[in-house]
Every structure is written in structure tokens, then in C-alpha cells.
Amino acid sequence: MSNPKFEYWLLLHFEDGKKASDSKTCTKRLKKYLVDGKNINPAKINRKMILKAVERAKRQNSNPAGWPKQKGTTVYRLIENIFKAEKDYKA
Numbered sequence: 001m002s003n004p005k006f007e008y009w010l011l012l013h014f015e016d017g018k019k020a021s022d023s024k025t026c027t028k029r030l031k032k033y034l035v036d037g038k039n040i041n042p043a044k045i046n047r048k049m050i051l052k053a054v055e056r057a058k059r060q061n062s063n064p065a066g067w068p069k070q071k072g073t074t075v076y077r078l079i080e081n082i083f084k085a086e087k088d089y090k091a
Contacts, residue, residue: 001073001074001075002072002073002074002075003070003071003072003073004020004021004022004023004026004071005023005026005027006073006075007026007027007030008020008026008071008072008073009053009057009073009075009076010030010034010040011026011029011030011033012052012053012056012057012073013033013045013049013050013052013053014030014032014033014049015029015033016056017029017056017060017071020071021070021071050079053076053079054076054079054080057072057073057074057075057076058076060072060073061073061074061076
């Protein structure tokens with residue numbers, strides 16, 4: 001879950017997302033990085049950026065037991081599980 005919207009998770013790949021607490025602001029800021037909106041060129045987002053987004057999301061998560069009541073995202077939990085499964089699968 002992401003508040004105000006899923007694009008907030010994408011924004012965290014590029015910046016800390018400060019003051020992007022509403023849908024319109026979030027979309028506007030994301031367009032600076034992804035000109036085509038959610039059409040993401042895989043060459044523009046790498047593993048290092050994903051890990052940075054995870055770090056930023058964790059720092060902002062004010063409700064670790066549930067979905068964000070304030071600005072934030074829990075998508076990082078899914079990503080951490082994917083990375084863990086990837087590691088376990090290779091082992």
C-alpha cells in the first residue's frame with residue numbers, strides 16, 4: 001500500500017519524497033524523473049536505486065504494523081521478500 005498513491009513508491013527511487021504528500025504533487029515530481037509516467041525503462045532504475053527506495057520507505061514508515069496513515073509506502077516489504085526469495089533460490 002502507498003499513500004498518497006503507488007507513484008510515491010516510484011518517486012522514492014529518485015528522491016526522499018519530502019512534501020509530496022498529495023497525489024497531484026507526487027505525480028508532478030515523478031514526471032521530472034520518468035517523462036513517460038509509469039512506463040519505466042528498466043535501464044533507468046537499477047538495484048542500487050531500488051535499495052535506496054527501500055531505505056527511504058522504511059525511514060518514513062510511521063505504521064510498521066499496517067498501511068501508511070500518513071505519507072508513505074509499504075511496497076518495500078514486497079521488495080525485501082522478493083530479494084530474500086531470490087537469495088534463497090540461488091542458495
